[in-house]
Amino acid sequence: MADQLYLSLWFPNFRFDALPAAMVAVLRQFALVGKNKRVSAAAAYPISFTEPAIYSRVYVLDARAEESKDTEDAIIENAVAECTELLHEDTAYEFEMKWQLWTPEGGEGFDTVWKLAPATVRFLGFGPQFDDATFEQNGHIRVDFGLDTPWVFDEEEDFGDEEAQAEAAKHIKENVEMLLAFTLSVEKHCGISSRLLWTESGEPLAEKLIARLQRLN
Template sequence: MADQLYLSLWFPNFRLETLPQALTGVLRQFATISADPRVAAASAYPIDFTESPTYQRIYVTDDRAAETPDTLAAAIDSAVAEATEGLHDDMAYEFEMKWNLWFPEAKAPDEEAPEPDDLPDDLEDSFEDIAPRKQPIPFPSKPGEEKTIDAGWKRYPTSVRFIGFGPEFEQSGYEQNGHIRVDFGLDTPWVLEDEELDKNAAKHIQQNVEMLLAFTLLVEKHCNISSRLLWTESGEPLAEKLIARLQRLN
């Protein structure tokens, strides 16, 4: 069964006034591995998520917006500054961005992704920290290079939500959720539990995992966090689910 996947981040000596800077840093790291470095939407929620947002903006991020004020405002610094202009202890600030993940074409999201960018070179081999790979996995660096391994698969834009919590939001829920929580959505791109795995599918799942790991390591390296936790709503570790899936291959 598909499970929600999250990354919780805690910062040393956290104070509310440092939240915009922390959010900006995390979003910038995500932008380095995302096909689109712009913020797609921003919201501010009072008290808890059952309340209507007091601030909400959806940015125009398609090609038509290339030279518009909306595109300029969608820059990470501007988007965070605008959404957090009124900082309050009982508010949560949410930002949406997109990255490109592999999906079987039969299960494709609605919108096809543009060609993906490279991952940072120093993170290319980091997947071994989660599960051993049987052979090297090429990272697409030129348009069309991924076509050697993409039989029946394509990259599609997938939304990721970044939520910064005020200390009194949801009765101090940030102590458990993290000062910032990243919501990756369902773990389907990394596990594909309802798919019959072959070596081709395993390669694409591994590339999705490498994207996830690359972002996590970039945050750890550049965002001055004190701790992090990658977790699922059910409590079942993603690494164990992934290894169990890959071990089914002959």
């Protein structure tokens, strides 16, 4: 069963006014791994996620961007500076970026075709008073990867004969390598004190990955 996948990050002796710089550092590492240097959307939520956003912007990054300011404004440093221009301790700041993950298309078994497809990743920086100090459990910055299917897929999925299974294993491993590369890059370059890669159900991700790869191999 598909599960939500998160990466929580905590920083030592963290001061709230350092959140923009910390967010920029994390987004830069994602840009290096995902080979995408621009933010696709940004928002700020007061009090809790049940409240409407007090800031929201979606960037035009397709061919139309050549005729707008969005290409420049979507640069990581610019997008973070604009969204966090007014820092409030009861606010969460959200940024979206995309990377390319291998995804099966066209059905099951011999009909499966693997393609690289864009996947949205959300980065949330929490003010210390947002949602009853949710940062204590979720991290000063939380990365939301969406459903964990690109890394484990449904256990009932049938990719066909041995050759098809081998291809599936190869692409799943490539997705896993990207996930781990980003996680390790953040640990090495962002000055964090601790991190936690976790799923919403609480099921250990490492065990799911190992079980899935063993089945494919």
